[in-house]
Amino acid sequence: MAERHDTDLLFKALADPNRRKLLDLLHAHDGRTLNELCEHMDMTRQGVTQHLKLLEEANLVATVWRGREKLHFLNPVPLQEIYERWIAKFEKPRLKALSDLKKRLEKSHG
């Protein structure tokens, strides 16, 4: 898969409040079945299944079979990649600007 396609899937998956709620539910308690997740969601089982499918395609949810049960786990790796690609990069120049300002002010007062 091309990088752009991966990123599109990821941001699309995160763009929905119900899917973000599912991620929060898994963050609070990992390894849940569809039934367990449905208990906390105000929508049909089919709806939850659809949202989980999109989260899986974006690699935000990983699944493991335990007997006949499918367990859902939050996969934090793509979120780490978003942090590095879209947050750390923009944070760094600002931190440097702040540190330069501090140095300049300290110098002028020294």
Added chain:
Amino acid sequence: MAKSTFIYVTYIRTTPERLWSALTEDAEFMKQYWFGTHCESQWTAGSSWKMVQADGRITDSGEIVEAQPPSRLVIRWQHQRLPELKEEGDSLCTIELEPSGTAVKLTITHTLERDRSKFIEAVSGGWPKIISNLKSLLESGSIALQEAYAGRCAGQEN
């Protein structure tokens, strides 16, 4: 399924052989993406395994339970330095590599038979950074993160 489990999945554009080597015998390569840490082992079932920090301290040790290059590696893994993590006993780390188109799907499952394991919690901050660095190093030749910033990495102490 153990009580405390974390699963990490990523797709890396490389070959299973190259990825296997990066995760096992290529210690110098490992240090580049693991913030100076590397692992030592013969990488065959039954051989001992240890994790060594940049300063030479051993933070974790155990043995290789299963080794099927280049597709599956299972490590019995116990933390050694911090008493509250060591007392939780052995964890099991399963590393699976599956070809997926032009990439390799890497799945790391780390489990410990204890509810709300502190060890599993401790390594959970580290794995995504390590995996992300590994992906970046294999795909682009450079790492994404120079240091592990906040949170402890697997095998590292603050």
